[in-house]
Amino acid sequence: MTAIPRRGFLAMLGAAAALSTGCQASTMAYFLFPEAKHEADMKKIASEDKKEVKVVILTYNTDLDSGPELVSADRQIAEMVATKLREMCETNGENVTIVNPHKVEEFKATHPDWRNEPNLAEVGRQFKADYVIYVEIGKLSMYEEGSKQTLYHGQASLSVHLVDVHKPEDAPLPKQISFVYPDTRGPVPVEDMQPAEFRQKFLGYLAWRLGRNWTAIPIRESYYEDE
Numbered sequence: 001m002t003a004i005p006r007r008g009f010l011a012m013l014g015a016a017a018a019l020s021t022g023c024q025a026s027t028m029a030y031f032l033f034p035e036a037k038h039e040a041d042m043k044k045i046a047s048e049d050k051k052e053v054k055v056v057i058l059t060y061n062t063d064l065d066s067g068p069e070l071v072s073a074d075r076q077i078a079e080m081v082a083t084k085l086r087e088m089c090e091t092n093g094e095n096v097t098i099v100n101p102h103k104v105e106e107f108k109a110t111h112p113d114w115r116n117e118p119n120l121a122e123v124g125r126q127f128k129a130d131y132v133i134y135v136e137i138g139k140l141s142m143y144e145e146g147s148k149q150t151l152y153h154g155q156a157s158l159s160v161h162l163v164d165v166h167k168p169e170d171a172p173l174p175k176q177i178s179f180v181y182p183d184t185r186g187p188v189p190v191e192d193m194q195p196a197e198f199r200q201k202f203l204g205y206l207a208w209r210l211g212r213n214w215t216a217i218p219i220r221e222s223y224y225e226d227e
Helices: 006-032 073-091 101-110 120-126 195-211
Strands: 053-061 096-098 131-143 151-164 175-181
Touching: 053 073, 053 101, 053 120, 073 096, 073 101, 073 131, 073 195, 120 131, 120 151, 131 195, 151 195, 175 195
Parallel strands: 053 096, 053 131
Antiparallel strands: 131 151, 151 175
C-alpha cells in the first residue's frame, strides 16, 4: 500500500472540511443571520416589549351581488384572517392575541347597530382590546366577469381600517385593497375544481393579503404563488 505524504494528507483533510462547510453553509447562515423581511404594510401591532396585544377583527360585506357561493363570506374571512394573523405573529415571536371570531359574531348579532357606534374604538373597549381591525368588503366575486360562471377568477375590493383603542386619533388612514386571484396565471376553468375548493383558496389568499398589513413577512414569502 502506497503511503500518502503528510502534506497531501493535510490537503485532503482541508478539502473535506471545505466540502463539509459548504454543505452546512445554508444551515449556519440560517442561525447566524436574521432572515430579511418586509415590514408590516400598514402598521405593526405587536408591542416591542413583548407585552400582550389584544385584537378584535370585524368584517362587513356591503356587496349584495357576491353570489350564493359567498354567502356568509364575511364570517369566514374574519376566521381566516384571525388564524393567518395569529400564525404570522407567532412566527415572528410576537405576543398577539386575537379575540375569538365567534364571540365577535355574537356581539354583532346582539348589537345590530354596531356599525353606527361613534367609533370602532368603543367596540374594542367592549372586548378590552388594544386594536380593532375592521374590513369592509365592497366587492367580492369568484368568477371572471362576463364568463357566465365558466371561469374562476376571484375579485375583491376591500376598505381596511386599523384603530388603536387607546389612541383612536392616531389611527392610520383606511387602506383600499383590490386584487384578482389567481393573478399570474389568470382564470381557472370551473371544470378544474369544485366551487368550495376555489373559495377556500381565494379567501385564503385574501387572508394572507390582509395579515401582512400588521406584521412582517419573510421576503421569500412576499410573493404568494398561485396554486
